[in-house]
Amino acid sequence: MILNPAKRELLAAELLEAEGLSPEGRSLTKDAMRRLCRNKAAVVSMVVLTLLILAAFLGPYFIPHNYEDPDWAAFRSPPSWEDGHYFGTDPNGRDLLARVLYGTRVSLAVAFVATLVSVVIGVLYGAISGYFGGRLDSIMMRFVDIMYALPYILFVILLMVIFGRNVYLLFAAIGALEWLTMARIVRGQTLSLKHREFVEAARASGQKPLKIITKHIIPNLVGPVVIFAALTVPEIIATESFLSYLGFGVQEPLTSLGTLISEGTNAMENMPWLLIFPATFLVALLLSLLFIGDGLRDAFDPKDR
Amino acid sequence: MTTNTEKEVLLQLKDYSITFKTPEGDVKAVSNMNLTVRRGERIAIVGESGSGKSQTFLGIMGLLAKNGQTSGQALLEGRDVLALKPRELDKVRGKDMAMVFQDPMTALNPSLKISRQLTEQLEIHRGFTAKAASVEALDMLKRVGIPDPERRFNLYPHELSGGMRQRIVIAMALLTKPKLLIADEPTTALDVTIQAQILDLFNDLTAEMNTALLMITHDLGVVAGLADRVAVMYAGRIVEEAPVDELFENPAHPYTAALHAAIPRPDQDVDDLVVIPGRPPNLQHLPKGCNFSPRCPKVQDGCIDRPPQLETLAPQHCAACFHPFPRREELLTHA
């Protein structure tokens, strides 16, 4: 029995409909959104996160000082209202508030790019591995298993040492750290998706594998991918801070929360504000992202608790 | 054969009820049940899913879910096991009363050897040494029909078939020579060919050890081969109780009769399969009158006003129905 293309699409749509999925692959349901909004911690976190993002990207236009010019009148001064150094200054006279905002901006940018990189690599790798199965799958997953066990950060440091401390390299390297788990999750989902009727129908009517992967499988992965991406972002920020703290991350004059904390730690006895403000921002960022990620996961899969 | 009244009473359920508290309200799984089990007796408890047949006995073993509450009494040799503290209950279960569950594939601990799982009861309940316990356990394995028991003794559960696992579970239950053995649908998960063997095993061993057997099942065929007496449960109540032959000859309660009629016969045409109309009862909203009334072919006005009590229709045969089926002899005499 040969289906004509129009009928095939209709049949696929019907089958998807029956399973609660739509042909374009929208598997985010209104239910999940509602559940998310009921999660108080997640809602508060979303507000906090939005404020942080706004502060980081728009804030520097509204404050009196910038992040790299030293203020010769105020070195090492504690937070004060009058001279506009609301967070105080560092040993080089630079305004801490501006630096913290700038650092947050850098951390967020790294997180965004790195997450994107890890999502793209992870999804493609996992979908291909899961869809084709067999030996290819075994080999690909074995590779993932091996990579999983090795201390990735050491390799990143090694790369940084060899190829110089390029910010873009940092983005890519961190993204390359996190794709492993994404690939595993995507592969798992692909394995269960590929036996559903709509995929069988598409295959039976002769669609090329790549098309099936991009048109049918990947759109239905949106849910788990979004959840995992949300959970990865705090890890990425933590990793970048870790590297920056050690001195391998962003370089002067760029700064990130990790670098600021490193500077703050060295001076914490005499100038505690240098540590407290960047630390608070970092913790706030991580906490809010964590709650949002947890909230998303509970919203889509409530029994996972 | 000694008559029932001459044997001692072993277990008595008096006004026994089980309620589950759920966010949607209370669910009464078992209502005011009364049952007497004598030493060495074989009783079959028959009912469909949701009749409360399993929960009744999970309750006396102290294995109900956290939101389950019992009320009434369950007297084992005169002691109310429902009132026992956990530590005291632990001295009774696994020793004087034992239970065999439905699915042999998941009943055994996959990370412990069979030997460990068999000997621990003997060590705890009867103070055996490890060596003595092993000897006794091996002997029991032979009795339940495990071939080459010495080799299998040190294996893990996943290295054995379903039928063998169920035999081991039975061995485990009988090791401490309990006075009461409760078997919750022990053959449902097994191949038909193995089922008969397992049932024979129950038959032989309980007879040998004079252990009372409570066989929970939904399969009347199992009942016929094994039981002395049968209690039929519906929606948490016993609706009929009789010696086995009597029950098959003269089913009084319409539900029992329907179960009989529903047994498929080999010569029956597929289109003729008899089903019981209607849906299983909702235990949160039981009817005011008889629980079976929504599905009963003989329902009349009086049935929905108040629940029927168990009335004696013949020696040791009682049924809870306002309009029970007449006995065959009555039919014949009236013919």
Place this chain on the structure above:
Amino acid sequence: MLSYAFRRLLSTIPVLWIAVTACFFVLRLAPGGPFDGERSLPPAILQNLAAHYNLDKPLIQQYLFYVGDLLRGDLGPSFSSEDFNVAQQIMIGLPYTFTLGMTAFLLAIVVGVAVGCLGALYQNKMPDYMLGAMILVGVVFPNFLIAPILQLVFGIQLAWLPVGGWGDGSLKFLVLPVIVMALPHAGRISRITRGSMIEVMNQNFIRTAKAKGIGPRLTVMRHALKPAMMPVVSYLGPAASYLLTGSLVVETIFGLPGIGRYFINAALNRDYGMVLGTVIFYMILIVFLNLLVDIVYAWLDPKVRNR
């Protein structure tokens, strides 16, 4: 069981071989390496390098020498120290790192499992909330934040514990570093244990154990614990990796003379020899730790042994 262990051991060889070969080529390609005239290293060091790397011989011979050296435990010369080669520097730092790492590892497991079990058995009561709090603090606050805070509070303000250094090696110097290293893992392990324990306690074989009247203590310790530990053991492999990277920061902050601190200094000074050598060392270590973890897992779950 033994045959499984042996098979797993064999399977690590290709992994290590590929990794080591990759490192060989990385060294050759790296700008500023010994094969690059751009960098000016002190002559004594250049001499060591030339002697070691046999640059005049054909590539395949260099490779064989390289592998041969590795098998003998020679990781090559350091770019920043002319007296000590990489292997020697690692040996100097090893006892410190090992003590720190091992103690933190064991502490994290013991505390994590204990708190997780309590959380599972007393769900939604006091121990469970303590668990939640511990997880939150340990997982969210990066170790480079917790460390200075603890140093400030316990080292400076209260002056109960030394702020850093190894001192005479007595216990008090270990307390803060070990806590900082162990905390995030204790948190994660307790979360895993709790979830796993809850799941196991709902299994049918636990119902059977209860029905046998063996008592709550044996039911948990003998029947539930072993299966429940499987996800925890699975986590231990990656945990070893994370502990290792954690040690980099902890040793730096607390000024402990371990391998981690040498590594960071070497990396900041672009001492390729040291960095590469340490990476190789760590890799071999991790591969073996993972092997151990796999073996322990097979002990917990007999079904895995036949694979």
